[in-house]
Amino acid sequence: MFAAILSATIKWQEKVGMYSLIAENLIYPLADLALGTSVMKYFCQLQKTQWWPVERLKEMQDVKLAELISHCHKNVPYYRDLFTRLGLTPADIQKQEDLRKLPIISKQTIRENFKKLTAHRPDRYKPIPNSTGGSTGEPLQFYIDKDVVSINWAGMFRGWEWAGYKPGDKRITFGGSSLIPEEKASVFYVVRNMLERNLSLSAVSLTKEKLDHYVKNISSKKPRYIYGYPSSIYMLADHCRCYGINMTFNAVFSTAEVLLPNIRQVIETEFKCRVFDQYGSYDGGAQALECEKHSGFHITVEKCIIEIVDECGNYVAPGQSGRIIVTDLHNYAMPFIRYETGDIGKLSNEPCSCGRGLPLLKAIEGRTADFIKFPNGVTLTGPAITLMFKDCNIEQYQLVQTGHNILLINVVKGERYSKEDEERFLHILKHHAGSDISVTVNYCDSIPPGSNNKFKFIINRDNSGARVNEQTR
Numbered sequence: 001m002f003a004a005i006l007s008a009t010i011k012w013q014e015k016v017g018m019y020s021l022i023a024e025n026l027i028y029p030l031a032d033l034a035l036g037t038s039v040m041k042y043f044c045q046l047q048k049t050q051w052w053p054v055e056r057l058k059e060m061q062d063v064k065l066a067e068l069i070s071h072c073h074k075n076v077p078y079y080r081d082l083f084t085r086l087g088l089t090p091a092d093i094q095k096q097e098d099l100r101k102l103p104i105i106s107k108q109t110i111r112e113n114f115k116k117l118t119a120h121r122p123d124r125y126k127p128i129p130n131s132t133g134g135s136t137g138e139p140l141q142f143y144i145d146k147d148v149v150s151i152n153w154a155g156m157f158r159g160w161e162w163a164g165y166k167p168g169d170k171r172i173t174f175g176g177s178s179l180i181p182e183e184k185a186s187v188f189y190v191v192r193n194m195l196e197r198n199l200s201l202s203a204v205s206l207t208k209e210k211l212d213h214y215v216k217n218i219s220s221k222k223p224r225y226i227y228g229y230p231s232s233i234y235m236l237a238d239h240c241r242c243y244g245i246n247m248t249f250n251a252v253f254s255t256a257e258v259l260l261p262n263i264r265q266v267i268e269t270e271f272k273c274r275v276f277d278q279y280g281s282y283d284g285g286a287q288a289l290e291c292e293k294h295s296g297f298h299i300t301v302e303k304c305i306i307e308i309v310d311e312c313g314n315y316v317a318p319g320q321s322g323r324i325i326v327t328d329l330h331n332y333a334m335p336f337i338r339y340e341t342g343d344i345g346k347l348s349n350e351p352c353s354c355g356r357g358l359p360l361l362k363a364i365e366g367r368t369a370d371f372i373k374f375p376n377g378v379t380l381t382g383p384a385i386t387l388m389f390k391d392c393n394i395e396q397y398q399l400v401q402t403g404h405n406i407l408l409i410n411v412v413k414g415e416r417y418s419k420e421d422e423e424r425f426l427h428i429l430k431h432h433a434g435s436d437i438s439v440t441v442n443y444c445d446s447i448p449p450g451s452n453n454k455f456k457f458i459i460n461r462d463n464s465g466a467r468v469n470e471q472t473r
Contacts, residue, residue: 024167027195036126037146042154042302043167049302050158050356057301057357062095064329065305069093071119072335078116079335096305104313104325104338107140107283111395111414118143118334127333131390132283139389139397140283143334148303151330152287155300156278159289162354163251163276165225170197172218174228174236175256199223203232204388205432207377211239218247226271230254234263235379237270248272255280258364279364284339285328288361296348296360303330306361307338308347318349321365372460375404376434385458388428392421398447401460406438410447 028040049057070090072079083089086101093101110117119125125145132140157167165171199221201214214236226233226249233252240247252267252275259277267275278289279297285304288297299306308322309315316322324343328336348362372380389397393414400408409425422441429439 028167031195032150035146037153038150039153039157040167042151043157046151046154046158046300046302047161050298050358052357054351054357054359057359058096061301061305061329065096065099065327066090066094068327068329068332068335068337071332072337075119075121075332076117076335077120078113079337081116099305099307099327099338100315102338104309104340105336106340107342108395110140110142110336110339114141119332122333125333130282132281139392139394141391142283142336144282144331145333147330147332148282148285148328151300151303152280152282152285155287155303156280156289158300159276159278159291159298160225160227160251160253162289162291163225163253163274165251168195168197169225170199170221170223171225171227172199172201172221172223174201174203174226174232197223201228203229205378205380206232206235207379208239209377211236215240215245215247224250225253227253227255229256230259230263230267230275230277231257233267237267241266241270251276253278279343279345279361281326281341281343284326284336284341285331286324286326286341288364291352291354291356293352293354295350295352296362297364298352298356298358299361301358304328306347308345316346318347319362321346321363324364372399372401372407372458374433374437376436378433380433388425388432392425393417394421396447398457398459401458403438405436407433407440409439409441411441411443412446413443 024040031037032039032041049060052060073083073090074080082102088101092098118127122143125147127143127145128149130142130144157165199217201217233254239245247270249271251273252271254264254267254275254277259275264275264277274292274294276290276294277297278287280287286306287300287303288306289300290296291298305327307315307325307327308320309325310322321344324341324345325338326336326341327338344365346362346365348360350360352358352360372385385399393416394411395414396410396412398410400410402408407429411422426439426441430437
């Protein structure tokens with residue numbers, strides 16, 4: 001009954017052309033009140049702070065960092081012990097430059113110190129269990145709090161606004177929905193998608209038949225924006241190109257993979273709009289988005305600090321590639337300070353011609369997209385594969401396609417790994433790839449990097465064993 005009334009109200013507001021205005025000023029604030037989030041409060045703040053000069057933004061970051069460090073020293077056992085061991089006090093880390101006094105932490109650090117990294121009385125921060133499949137084949141489970149959720153969505157809305165988006169505009173999310181067979185969407189998820197006028201489509205496995213169905217659905221709903229994995233959006237665009245289907249959007253928002261130039265060109269040509277790329281990670285709090293000038297990724301410095309370092313942990317000069325290290329300034333439930341994302345990028349020392357004070361990541365060089373294709377017509381993309389493993393107790397995994405329909409999965413078990421973890425990812429994989437695919441699981445103590453010292457979590461080979469293409473970070 002509630003859903004029917006809500007649907008009728010939305011249709012009326014769409015008819016009179018008021019939905020985006022009402023959504024931003026009434027519906028979203030009410031949703032924040034009901035859910036205990038602060039998305040619209042942060043959204044309004046970020047609309048102002050984006051125009052602050054770099055110096056003022058850095059001062060704000062330093063204030064937030066000092067508050068976070070004080071909280072960690074008082075409430076997070078891992079950091080209290082670390083400070084004692086290093087002979088440091090909160091007064092020693094008051095500015096970004098002081099962060100180098102602390103070691104870089106990794107996914108393994110978090111797995112080994114999960115309880116000690118969780119703040120005392122975490123219920124004060126309304127912790128939300130979260131997990132990531134990892135763009136480097138290393139799943140991770142962790143906590144975030146509602147403040148993280150709030151400012152993350154606010155930062156994304158601000159970035160999308162650079163492309164003309166307003167909260168409540170119709171959009172498609174082309175990502176990991178419907179990953180788990182037989183799993184039904186929650187009422188909260190359904191209502192949220194309805195309020196946001198978001199059509200959620202699964203990009204986990206794609207076939208011609210599924211893409212045909214998506215085209216009909218999109219043509220019926222007429223969304224103005226599409227958000228999702230570039231490899232999957234590319235496949236939709238290529239499908240439209242091959243079958244002469246005319247489909248246009250106001251803008252495309254790509255995420256989770258490196259957006260290669262040829263992929264961008266096909267999407268923009270076919271959908272007759274610009275692509276606005278973005279980079280982000282819930283596990284570390286990183287976020288950076290392209291503006292209308294497309295000269296790099298504006299870092300959401302209001303929520304995170306990003307450092308670029310070499311293999312020895314030393315800072316690299318702007319324009320040079322290095323490891324992306326992030327400090328989440330808003331996650332008080334489970335703070336990540338100087339967390340290695342596993343991605344590679346470079347900073348710019350040039351201001352953007354758009355006039356915003358937000359500094360730029362010049363390029364993201366990790367998360368290169370790849371495909372696994374089977375003879376039955378199913379295609380799996382890199383981000384979709386990571387989702388299959390994100391809730392499993394696995395330290396590392398790697399997929400090797402050794403034949404047209406033959407797949408080898410190398411797995412390094414986590415401490416709490418059980419047979420249920422194997423049953424889970426095999427069930428999901430076969431549901432999306434097809435029951436005719438032969439899958440072998442190989443358990444090992446470690447998975448070594450390749451000859452170029454880069455770890456590959458997807459390796460494709462033809463029947464003779466010759467390498468066709470690879471996913472690297």
